[in-house]
Amino acid sequence: MEGRHGNDEYKKGLWTVEEDRILMEYVKVHGKGKWNRIAKMSAAGLKRCGKSCRLRWMNYLSPSVKRGDFSEDEEDLIIRLHNLLGNRWSLIAGRVPGRTDNQVKNHWNTYLSKKLGIKKEKNKVCVNARLSSRDLGSENRNIFSKFNCNETFNDNAGEIATETVLTKCDSDDHDDAFKFIIDRQEDTIIDDNYATSFQFSSDDLSSHIAYLMEPLDAFSLDHFVWDGL
DNA sequence: AAATGGTTCAACCGCGGTTGC
DNA sequence: GGCAACCGCGGTTGAACCATT
Numbered sequence: 001m002e003g004r005h006g007n008d009e010y011k012k013g014l015w016t017v018e019e020d021r022i023l024m025e026y027v028k029v030h031g032k033g034k035w036n037r038i039a040k041m042s043a044a045g046l047k048r049c050g051k052s053c054r055l056r057w058m059n060y061l062s063p064s065v066k067r068g069d070f071s072e073d074e075e076d077l078i079i080r081l082h083n084l085l086g087n088r089w090s091l092i093a094g095r096v097p098g099r100t101d102n103q104v105k106n107h108w109n110t111y112l113s114k115k116l117g118i119k120k121e122k123n124k125v126c127v128n129a130r131l132s133s134r135d136l137g138s139e140n141r142n143i144f145s146k147f148n149c150n151e152t153f154n155d156n157a158g159e160i161a162t163e164t165v166l167t168k169c170d171s172d173d174h175d176d177a178f179k180f181i182i183d184r185q186e187d188t189i190i191d192d193n194y195a196t197s198f199q200f201s202s203d204d205l206s207s208h209i210a211y212l213m214e215p216l217d218a219f220s221l222d223h224f225v226w227d228g229l
Numbered sequence: 230a231a232a233t234g235g236t237t238c239a240a241c242c243g244c245g246g247t248t249g250c
Numbered sequence: 251g252g253c254a255a256c257c258g259c260g261g262t263t264g265a266a267c268c269a270t271t
Contacts (some may be wrong), residue, residue, distance in 0.1 A: 014239070014265080036256070054257075055240065090259060105260075109243050 010039065010049040015056055022046045023053055023063055032057065059100045066098025070107055078104055079112060 015023075035057075036050030044128035046053070059065065070078070072203060074096055081092040089108075097102060187217050 012241070034256085050256075051242090052240075058237075058258095087260070101259075102239075125243055131255095 009047070012045045012052070015048075019046060019048065020056070021060060023048075023056060026053075027061075035102075059102045063098060064098060067102075070099075071114075074099065075112060078108065079116065082108065082112075086181065162164060 002158075020062075026046070034050075035054040036054050038046055038050065039048060048056075077096055078092060081095055085091050087105075090104040093099050093101040093104045171174070
């Protein structure tokens with residue numbers, strides 16, 4: 001594995017103008033990827049590990065990277081996306097044109113989280129799920145302890161898909177009732193209503209439940225009972 | 230002017246996932 | 251299947267910069 005232990009073979013620290021020039025020249029000729037080859041090419045004369053080269057390109061040198069202050073629109077978008085996705089910086093950055101995950105993460109940690117007064121805390125969500133027989137065949141009712149759950153949010157930012165594993169942690173006397181824990185991302189705050197849906201799947205069954213989430217209020221729809229945050 | 234403390238952000242680290250042999 | 255190389259992610263670090271005393 002690269003990056004383990006100290007390695008005098010490669011230089012660390014801030015990049016110089018000359019190093020940037022060499023890296024840009026390499027990408028111009030050979031394209032992105034195969035970052036570890038750069039240092040091995042003696043002609044390049046760049047004593048940087050592949051990981052460092054990749055990061056420098058992705059976060060700074062790439063023409064698609066936007067520099068400068070974040071606009072209000074960008075900040076609004078990041079806040080809303082963070083509400084939905086938590087600290088999934090890469091996913092968030094993918095929806096903020098020109099911004100990298102590192103930029104978004106830094107801006108959140110140094111500015112936005114303070115502006116919003118957000119404290120770090122684990123946000124586990126408990127869901128009581130009541131799956132009817134038409135969703136869960138009687139012969140399958142007790143054999144599943146975990147469901148893959150693809151959760152799709154929909155708000156003004158568009159549709160966002162996330163993946164969660166719901167772990168069955170309890171069941172009561174009703175043979176069609178289950179309690180699940182959704183381990184959401186840290187720092188998740190929900191301050192607007194938004195549409196969301198769950199797509200459950202296991203080897204032999206699939207179920208789809210859609211509802212409008214109203215944060216902090218218990219609600220139920222169809223055969224779902226929401227236990228709140 | 231110097232010392233100190235706070236902030237910013239580029240870069241590093243460790244880890245998990247993917248790919249290819 | 252096992253292994254190594256590679257890629258990408260999120261958390262963390264620390265040098266540089268700025269503000270205050």
